[in-house]
Amino acid sequence: METNSPSKGFTIPIGPQHPALKEPGFFKFVVDGEVITGASVRLGYAHRGIEKAAEQRNWVQDLYLIERICGICSHIHALAYCLAVEQLANVQAPPRAQAIRTLVAEMERIHSHLLWMGVSAHEAGFDTLFMFAWRDRERIMDMLESLTGNRVNYSANLLGGVKFDVDAAQAQSIRSGLDYLEERIRHYQDVVTHDEMFLQRTRGIGVMTRSLAEVMGAVGPTARASNVPRDLRATAPYAAYSQFPVKMILDTRGDLEARFEVRLEELLESIRLIRVILNGLPESELTIRLPRRIPAGETVVRLEAPRGEVFYFIKSNGTDKPERLKIRTPTICNMNSVVRLAVGHQLADAPMILAGIDPCFSCNDRMVEVSKVKDGSEHSMTWQELRQYGIDYYRRLSK
Amino acid sequence: MKPILTIITLWLFPSGLFLLTAGLLYQWFDRKLLALLQNRIGPRWFQPFADTFKLLSKEEIIPEGVNSFLFIGLPVVALAGALTAALYVPMAGLAPSYGFSGDLIVVLYLLSLLTLCTGLAGTNTLDRFSLIGATRALTQLFSYEAPFLLALLGPAMVAGSWQIGTITAYAQTHWLILTQPLGFIVALIGLMGKLELPPFDAPEAHTEIVAGALTEYSGRGLALFNLGRAVELVVGLTLISAFYLGGLSNPLWFLVKTLALLFIIVGLQALLTRLRIDQTVGMWWRYGTLLVLVQWFVMILV
Numbered sequence: 001m002e003t004n005s006p007s008k009g010f011t012i013p014i015g016p017q018h019p020a021l022k023e024p025g026f027f028k029f030v031v032d033g034e035v036i037t038g039a040s041v042r043l044g045y046a047h048r049g050i051e052k053a054a055e056q057r058n059w060v061q062d063l064y065l066i067e068r069i070c071g072i073c074s075h076i077h078a079l080a081y082c083l084a085v086e087q088l089a090n091v092q093a094p095p096r097a098q099a100i101r102t103l104v105a106e107m108e109r110i111h112s113h114l115l116w117m118g119v120s121a122h123e124a125g126f127d128t129l130f131m132f133a134w135r136d137r138e139r140i141m142d143m144l145e146s147l148t149g150n151r152v153n154y155s156a157n158l159l160g161g162v163k164f165d166v167d168a169a170q171a172q173s174i175r176s177g178l179d180y181l182e183e184r185i186r187h188y189q190d191v192v193t194h195d196e197m198f199l200q201r202t203r204g205i206g207v208m209t210r211s212l213a214e215v216m217g218a219v220g221p222t223a224r225a226s227n228v229p230r231d232l233r234a235t236a237p238y239a240a241y242s243q244f245p246v247k248m249i250l251d252t253r254g255d256l257e258a259r260f261e262v263r264l265e266e267l268l269e270s271i272r273l274i275r276v277i278l279n280g281l282p283e284s285e286l287t288i289r290l291p292r293r294i295p296a297g298e299t300v301v302r303l304e305a306p307r308g309e310v311f312y313f314i315k316s317n318g319t320d321k322p323e324r325l326k327i328r329t330p331t332i333c334n335m336n337s338v339v340r341l342a343v344g345h346q347l348a349d350a351p352m353i354l355a356g357i358d359p360c361f362s363c364n365d366r367m368v369e370v371s372k373v374k375d376g377s378e379h380s381m382t383w384q385e386l387r388q389y390g391i392d393y394y395r396r397l398s399k
Numbered sequence: 400m401k402p403i404l405t406i407i408t409l410w411l412f413p414s415g416l417f418l419l420t421a422g423l424l425y426q427w428f429d430r431k432l433l434a435l436l437q438n439r440i441g442p443r444w445f446q447p448f449a450d451t452f453k454l455l456s457k458e459e460i461i462p463e464g465v466n467s468f469l470f471i472g473l474p475v476v477a478l479a480g481a482l483t484a485a486l487y488v489p490m491a492g493l494a495p496s497y498g499f500s501g502d503l504i505v506v507l508y509l510l511s512l513l514t515l516c517t518g519l520a521g522t523n524t525l526d527r528f529s530l531i532g533a534t535r536a537l538t539q540l541f542s543y544e545a546p547f548l549l550a551l552l553g554p555a556m557v558a559g560s561w562q563i564g565t566i567t568a569y570a571q572t573h574w575l576i577l578t579q580p581l582g583f584i585v586a587l588i589g590l591m592g593k594l595e596l597p598p599f600d601a602p603e604a605h606t607e608i609v610a611g612a613l614t615e616y617s618g619r620g621l622a623l624f625n626l627g628r629a630v631e632l633v634v635g636l637t638l639i640s641a642f643y644l645g646g647l648s649n650p651l652w653f654l655v656k657t658l659a660l661l662f663i664i665v666g667l668q669a670l671l672t673r674l675r676i677d678q679t680v681g682m683w684w685r686y687g688t689l690l691v692l693v694q695w696f697v698m699i700l701v
Contacts, residue, residue: 010527011527012527012528012531012608013527014607018609019605019606019609020605020606020607031531033534034531034675034676034677121672122606123606124672124673125597125598125600125604125606125672125673126671126672126673127437127597127669128436128437128669128670131437131438131439132437132438135438195672197598197670197671197672197674198672200672200674200675200678201672201673201675346675346676346677347531347607347608348601348604348607348673348675348676349675350607351606351607
C-alpha cells in the first residue's frame, strides 16, 4: 500500500521497532521538512500462522487458539468462532448464554476503547490523559476478572454456550463499577471536546470524508466517525443484540476529534446496554451439547469487534477438525486510510492518524511478504521452498 | 587563601558538586511531582543519581559516520556552559560569586549553549531521527529565545543595569512579579521551552522521532547532556526567582520559592498536550513576543 513515490526524498522510517508502535509494522514516511509527501506501509511482522494451525487442531482446541488472536478483543474472536461452529452444527446457544456473551463483548468494548483513548493521548503527548484512562481501564478489567476469572483471555465461550453464570452479587458489583466509569467517561468527553491544546492536535486532523471512507472500505468507529453507517450490532444483529438493541453512534466530521467523540459516546452506549442486559437476563440453561464432528459445510460470520467488522469463514468437511478457517480483522480494512490520510499532514500528526484507526497489528497479519534484500524484488515461494528456507534459516542461527 | 576559595567556588559551591546534586534533586522533584499528578507512583529520590551513575559507567558507543571529536566534545561543552552560568547567578539566594557589567547577556547565552550543542549533536550523526530532532530543537531555539531574552531584560531595564548582582539588589526591595506579571509568565514558560519540557517537547517527541537529537547517544554523552539539563533547570529557576520574586534571601526561603516555581512548571507539564513544532513557533511569536512587548510598552509608559 503506497501513495506517491516513497523512494524519493528524505524518508522517516517508523517501525518495525519504534516507540510509537506497540506492535511491529513498518511505515515509511517521505517528508519535506515536517510535511509528509508520501507514505507506505508494510505488514506481516507478527504473522503467526494461526489459520494453518487451526486446521491441525480439533474444533474444541481451536477455540483456545482463536481466543489468542488478539490480546484486546479476545472475546469477540472466540465468539465469532463459536457462532460459526454453532451455525455449521445447526444448533443455537441458549438465550441466557447469548446474553452473557453480549455482556462480555460490551465490557470488552469498554476496556478496548479506554485503552485506545490512552494510547492516542500518549501519541499526542498528553500523558496525563493516558495515565488516567488506563487507571480507569483497570476497573473494567477487574470487573471482567471477577466475572470470568481472567483479565485478558476471558475464556467465556464454549461451543454451544458459556462457561459461567452471572449471579446477583456480581451484577451488583458490575453496576457500581459502571457508575464510576460513566462519571469518568463523561469527564473525558469534556476534556477531549474542550481542552484547547488537545483540540489543536485533533480538530481537523486526518479528515476522512464519507466517500473516501466508503472507497477505502473503512470499518468500525473509524468509519462511523465519517458518517458511514456500519455497525453490525445494529444492522445485522447477532448473539443477543436483537433482544437488546444498540444505538449506532455517528459523526459527520471524520477527523480525529470525531473519532474520539464516537468512541467515547460508544462507551456510554455500552454502559447503558450492559445495565439493560443485567436487568433483563433471560432464564435458561447455559450450554447446549454439540457433536464432536461438525457436519460438512461452509459458513460466514461477521461481528462488530471494538475496532470494526471481524469476518470469519469456516469450512468443515465433516471431521473433528476444520478444513479451512479464514479470518479478517478490522485493522487491515482501515490500514489503507492511514497512508492516504497522512500525506499532506505534519510528521507530528502521523502517529496520531495511525493511532486513530486503533491498529492491532498481530491480529491482522495473515501473510508475510518476503522481498529479497538486495534488489528489492518480490517473488512468491512454494510451500517446499518456504519450509526449506525455514530449516536453513534456523541452521544458520544455531551455528 | 584566594586559590582555595576559587577551587571551592568552581568545584563545590555554587558551581560543581553542589549544583550537580541540586540539579538531580530538582529533577527528581519534577519527575516525582509529575508522577503524582498523573496518578503514578514515580521514582525514589535517588533515581536520577542512579541513572546518571549507570550511564556514566556504560560503554560509550560512537556510531559510524560521526565526527567523534564533536560527538564526545559537545556534551562536555553543554554541561560546562550550564555550570559556568551558575557562577554569575545568585545560587541558593546568596550573592553571585562573580559579576561584571553585562553578565546577564553572557549567562543567557551560556544557557542557550545546551540547546545549541543538542542541535549540533543531532546534525553530527547520520540518524534520521536525530536530524529531524536537531532541526526541531534549533527551530524551537529561535522561537522562544527572543521572548525569553526580552522577558529577562525587563527587570534589567527597571534596575538600570545589565549586571545580575545589581538587578537582584534592586529586586530585593521590589517584587517585580507584581509590576511585571507578563514578563514573569513569559520567562517561566520560556524556561520550559529551553528545557524541552512538555508541551515543548516536540524536539524529542518519542512517538515520532524516538529520542530526537540525542537518539545516538547512549553512555557518557547522554549522562552529560542530562546533567546539563538538570543544572540548567536549577540555574533557570534561580534566575527567575531572583529577578521576579524578591532577589536575594536566605537559602531556605529561596528553596521554597524555586520549588514553588517548579511546582507551576510541573502543573503545566501535566495539563498540556505536546505542541507540534509549527504550533510552538506560532505560539511564541504570536503570543509570547507580543506579551513581552506589551509589558515593555507598559514599562516605558509608567
